[in-house]
Amino acid sequence: VNPPLSTLPAPLEVPERAPDQSLFSYLYKSGRAYLGFYKTGIKNIWTNHKLTRSVKASLRTKSPSNNSDKDASSTPQKIDLPYDGRVTRGEFQLLLRNRHDITRIPAFLLLFAIFGEWLPLIAIFFTAIVPNTCRIPSQIQKELEKAESRRHKAALERKTAMAVAAKSGVDTVPEKKRIEEGVEPALNQDPKALGQVPDPKSKTSLLYFSRHFSLHSPRWEGVSIAPPSFMLRRRLRQHLKYLAEDDALIRRDGSVRDLTDEEVAVACRQRGIDVLRRGKGELRKELDTWVK
Known part of the structure; x- marks a missing residue:
């Protein structure tokens, strides 16, 4: 494993x-x-x-x-x-x-x-x-901090946009339908649900999930230009395919219990699960929930 x-x-x-x-x-x-x-x-x-x-x-x-x-x-x-x-x-x-x-x-x-x-x-x-x-460790730490901060910011912006849309009545029905269908299940912050996104159609959804998994450079946000949708969709599809394959191999060859602490941390990072300031047991439990 x-x-x-x-x-x-x-x-x-x-x-x-x-x-x-x-x-x-x-x-x-x-x-x-x-x-x-x-x-x-x-x-x-x-x-x-x-x-x-x-x-x-x-x-x-x-x-x-x-x-x-x-x-x-x-x-x-x-x-x-x-x-x-x-x-x-x-x-x-x-x-x-x-x-x-x-x-x-x-x-x-x-x-x-x-x-x-x-x-x-x-x-x-x-x-x-x-x-x-x-x-080096400080380099890894810095990248983790940037990725998790970016993930939290993306989630906050998404919730804010949803709240504004709900109050104004703009696009609330299609948005609600997409969430119920599982196309955009991220609001409940369920890591396993995030791994089951079939193929978000809207540019907003693609950007959110791409930021969640750190699939495109934050430099795009620095210049206030969104990456092309086809690039976001391709990277998201490839990443979710990889996660599904990795999950299946973990189940086939053993379980999360067989992974070392270092491998658990790596797997959590790849799945968009925060690892900073969290215990090893907590990370292992959350990864196990995802893989199952």
């Missing part, structure tokens, strides 16, 4: 500054720690690449099996497993994460060559081109 630990960032241990330590000495040792962290991250990408080659080789010899969700009766529609059910959930995540990371190596190595030990000060502004294995 769990992919290799090498798909996640390695532990980063930055030495604390001693009372009598000079600033130069402290910065030098801190830079060495970050340098080691980035080297480990790049090595892990290569390790994962070799593992993916092994998985792909085995796919050529495996026959399709268990190509559907064993708990399909509990879901609105039958879910076909990725790769005809020939990979485990851990292998599925390994393939996806390594593909994400390996395409970012050229740009990241260029930044690394230019800034060296100073890269941590620069990388936070270029998160999109930093491989997952090379993202």
